[in-house]
Amino acid sequence: MQTIMIVEDDPKIAELIQSYISKYGYTVTLVADFDHVMDEFHKHRPDLVLLDINLPRYDGYYWCRQIRTQSICPVIFISARIGEMDQVMALENGGDDFITKPFHSEIVLAKIRSHLRRAYGEYAVKVGERILEKDGLKLYPERLELLFGTKVVSLTKKEADIIESLIERYPRVSGREDLLEKLWDDQAYVDENTLNVNMTRVRKKFLELGIDNAIETVRGAGYRLNVSWTRAGS
Structure with a gap:
C-alpha cells in the first residue's frame, strides 16, 4: 500500500483530499507541525508528497528542496497561486507537477496515479539497484x-x-x-x-x-x- 503525505495548512482542504484518495487504497498522512516537515517525512517515508506553497514559516519551495536532498519521490505542488512564475519556481525547486486551487479531486487522484506509475510502476525505468x-x-x-x-x-x-x-x-x-x-x-x-x-x-x-x-x-x-x-x- 503506497503512502501519500499531504503538507497543507488549510485543514478543510487537507481532510478533503485525504478522505477522497484514501478510498482508493492509499495510506494518507497529514502534516500538522509545519516547523518539522522533514521529521514527518522521515517517519512516514511517503511514496509521494502533495505540497502547498503558502505554509507557516517556511514555504513549500523550501520544503521541496529539503526533500530533494534525501529523496526523489514525486512531489506535486497544490496552490492557489496561478502565475506562470509560481509554476516555474515549483519545478525549479524540485517539484514534479503543479495543481491550482480550486481543483477537482478526480484531477488530483489522476495525477497521483500517473506519477506513482512513472516512479514505481509500469512506466518506471527498470534499473537494477546499485550496491x-x-x-x-x-x-x-x-x-x-x-x-x-x-x-x-x-x-x-x-x-x-x-x-x-x-x-x-x-x-x-x-x-x-x-x-x-x-x-x-x-x-x-x-x-x-x-x-x-x-x-x-x-x-x-x-x-x-x-x-x-x-x-x-x-x-x-x-x-x-x-x-x-x-x-x-x-
Missing part, C-alpha cells in the same frame, strides 16, 4: 542506506554521495575539490567549512554502525576510506 561494497560495508545509494553486519543507518543524499565517492576511489584519496564538485553544483557559494561539517556527520553514521576511524583525513589532499575497520569503543 557498493567494501570489506563488509554496503552502500545502497538509491535507498540512502548504509549497512555493516546486521546494522543499518539512514543517510541524507549528501552523506550517501560522500560515502559513494570514498568507496569508488579507494584506495585513492577523494580530493576536497572533487567532493565539493560532486556535492554542490557551484562551489563559489559553498563555505569552506561546509564539507567539514558533512564529513563529521558521515563519521557519526559510521559510529552508529559501530565503526571507528572509518575516514582518514589526508592533509592538504582530501579524505580516504580506512577499511581496517576498528570497532567503536575497542
Whole structure:
C-alpha cells in the first residue's frame, strides 16, 4: 500500500483530499507541525508528497528542496497561486507537477496515479539497484542506506554521495575539490567549512554502525576510506 503525505495548512482542504484518495487504497498522512516537515517525512517515508506553497514559516519551495536532498519521490505542488512564475519556481525547486486551487479531486487522484506509475510502476525505468561494497560495508545509494553486519543507518543524499565517492576511489584519496564538485553544483557559494561539517556527520553514521576511524583525513589532499575497520569503543 503506497503512502501519500499531504503538507497543507488549510485543514478543510487537507481532510478533503485525504478522505477522497484514501478510498482508493492509499495510506494518507497529514502534516500538522509545519516547523518539522522533514521529521514527518522521515517517519512516514511517503511514496509521494502533495505540497502547498503558502505554509507557516517556511514555504513549500523550501520544503521541496529539503526533500530533494534525501529523496526523489514525486512531489506535486497544490496552490492557489496561478502565475506562470509560481509554476516555474515549483519545478525549479524540485517539484514534479503543479495543481491550482480550486481543483477537482478526480484531477488530483489522476495525477497521483500517473506519477506513482512513472516512479514505481509500469512506466518506471527498470534499473537494477546499485550496491557498493567494501570489506563488509554496503552502500545502497538509491535507498540512502548504509549497512555493516546486521546494522543499518539512514543517510541524507549528501552523506550517501560522500560515502559513494570514498568507496569508488579507494584506495585513492577523494580530493576536497572533487567532493565539493560532486556535492554542490557551484562551489563559489559553498563555505569552506561546509564539507567539514558533512564529513563529521558521515563519521557519526559510521559510529552508529559501530565503526571507528572509518575516514582518514589526508592533509592538504582530501579524505580516504580506512577499511581496517576498528570497532567503536575497542
